Amino acid sequence: MVIKGETLLELIKQIAKKPRVAGTKQNDKVRNILIKKLESLDYQIRIQKMSFTGWKLIKKPKLKVNGKQINVLSVVWTGSGKVKGKLVKISNIKTFEVYEWHRWKILDKNKTQGYIISREDMVWMQLIDKKSKKPYFMVDTDICKKLNKGGSFYVEGSVKSKFIKNLSIKNIITKNNEKNKIIICCHYDSFYGAPGANDNASGVASVLELAKRHKNNKRLQFIMFDAEEWNKYGSYSYVRSLKKNQLRNINVLINIDSTGSKIGKLYIIASKKFNGLIKTAFKKLKEKVKISNQLRPPFDFWPFAKKGVGIIHFGSSPYNHFHKPSDTYNKLSEKNIKKVVKIVDIIIEILC
Numbered sequence: 074m075v076i077k078g079e080t081l082l083e084l085i086k087q088i089a090k091k092p093r094v095a096g097t098k099q100n101d102k103v104r105n106i107l108i109k110k111l112e113s114l115d116y117q118i119r120i121q122k123m124s125f126t127g128w129k130l131i132k133k134p135k136l137k138v139n140g141k142q143i144n145v146l147s148v149v150w151t152g153s154g155k156v157k158g159k160l161v162k163i164s165n166i167k168t169f170e171v172y173e174w175h176r177w178k179i180l181d182k183n184k185t186q187g188y189i190i191s192r193e194d195m196v197w198m199q200l201i202d203k204k205s206k207k208p209y210f211m212v213d214t215d216i217c218k219k220l221n222k223g224g225s226f227y228v229e230g231s232v233k234s235k236f237i238k239n240l241s242i243k244n245i246i247t248k249n250n251e252k253n254k255i256i257i258c259c260h261y262d263s264f265y266g267a268p269g270a271n272d273n274a275s276g277v278a279s280v281l282e283l284a285k286r287h288k289n290n291k292r293l294q295f296i297m298f299d300a301e302e303w304n305k306y307g308s309y310s311y312v313r314s315l316k317k318n319q320l321r322n323i324n325v326l327i328n329i330d331s332t333g334s335k336i337g338k339l340y341i342i343a344s345k346k347f348n349g350l351i352k353t354a355f356k357k358l359k360e361k362v363k364i365s366n367q368l369r370p371p372f373d374f375w376p377f378a379k380k381g382v383g384i385i386h387f388g389s390s391p392y393n394h395f396h397k398p399s400d401t402y403n404k405l406s407e408k409n410i411k412k413v414v415k416i417v418d419i420i421i422e423i424l425c
Contacts, residue, residue, distance in 0.1 A: 081278045081410050085333070086402040088261075088277055089270040095262045095300035095307075096127040096240035107245055107261060107297060110281055114288045116295070121244040123310045125300065126204065127237035128265070136189075136210050136230035143216055147232065148190065148209035149200040149265050150303075156186040156208060157229035160220065166190060168199055169304055169371035175217060179228055189228070191217035197396050198266065202304045208232045242299040244307050247284070249294035255424060256294045256326045257283055257417065260301030260308070260373055264396040271392055271400055273301070275333035279414050286418065292324075292425055298373050301330075302396075308373040312380060320380050324424065328374040328386045332413045333405035337389035339412065342368065344383040351385065354419040358412075385420070387413045 088107075093100040108118055128150050136145040158181030166176045174190040187208040190199075196211055210230060212220075220226060245261070259276030263269025277297060284295045300306035312320075325347065332339065343351060345366045355362040369375065374384040389409060394400040 080407065081282065082402055082405060082407045084278045084281065085270050085274040085405065088274040089263070089268040089400075089402055092266055092268055093261070093263045094127070094265050095242045095303055096125050096237065100262055100299070103261060104243060104245065104299070107277065107281070111245070111247060111284060111295070114285055116284065116288070117248040119246045119248050121246060121311060121314065123242050123244075123307070125240045125242045125303075125306070127240045128234060129237055130232075130234050130265075132231070132233035134208070134210055134230060134232035136212070136228060138212075138216065138226055138228050144213050145230070146196065146198050146211040147234070148211050149198070150204050151201060151209040151234065152187075152206040153208055153232050153234040154187070155229075155231045157181055158186050158227070160189065160226040160228055162220075166201070168201055170202070170375070171370040172199070174199075175221065177220060189220075191220070193217050193221065198264070199396070200265075200303060204236065208234075242307060244299055244311055245297040246311075247295045249291070251292055251294075252322050253324045254292050254294050254322055255324055255421065256296055257329070258296040258298060258308075258326060258373060259329045260298040262299050262302055262307075263400075264302045266398055267396050267400045268398065269400055270402040271333045271405055272331045272395055274402070275331060275405060275410050276329040279329045279332065279410055279417075282414050283417055283421075287421060290421065290425060293421070301373050305371070305373055305376060309376045312376040320377075320382055323377070323382050326374055326377045326382055326384045327417060327420070328372055328384065329413060329417070330372055330386070330388050331392065331395075332387055332389045333407075333410045334389040334392040335404060335406045335409070337392050337409070339387065339389050339409065340365065342366075342372075342374075342384070342386040342388075344368065344378070344385070346383060347385055350420060350423060353423060354416050357419050358415065387416070
């Protein structure tokens, strides 16, 4: 382990004591811990710093539909204020470039006061990709179904939030200028209000463990991205900073995100050219594997894949605590996390 006698779950517990939202003091504190751990393994660290606008919920949202108080969630990176008016169905909206939500505008005297978004199958506290001056409200699945049936709906509600400007976020990058290098990465921030044990302290612990095991391998580069929970802000910023020849120097990007679910099964998303490599690694473990070659968001590999970089992504599903205060270390399986570390070990051995 990175620290003698420290288990992966103990490390996750240390990282995931509190929410570590991008731009906050807690995220700064965790980042400094991670830098020290990498430096203790003799890695040279480069920090990529980016400007960032954060967000804070001051007063929780309230919403009535046709006079009845309903359950409602905040939508991060939206405005605040009081709203009232009739609902009008408009075009759907996508968040994280992949999750599609039904959307209604709250209309009063032909002026848009705010928006409601939802899905008929699932909802969770979510972020819209671009900042909105108007408030958004997310309602439960049962309300979504009622709204989709049509009819006349009048809503009134309120929420208070604010944008926090002039913050900074920082990617943690081990220095490596080798050609044909292998990047092993994760994100270290958590979603608003969530301690993020699985999402993604599990990935952080895995990357630190791999950094320890392979600290003498000059082909490896380790990156911990900030602000993944803000539509991959950190990884997009990193990819934009790379020149074409630097992108060509990446043989494969291995991303580890949320692999600790006790009830979940391991899944792999990968560029098709790595199918044989992955199957060989699983064969050594005497296990079979299913691989999806459908590369799509919302993960940190996506900005790389868009530029033609080959990727392998590890995750686990289902998990019932994403983006919730209940995403704590005691929900995780260390065995499942170690399994991913072992598979990546074998992939590294084959490639190197």
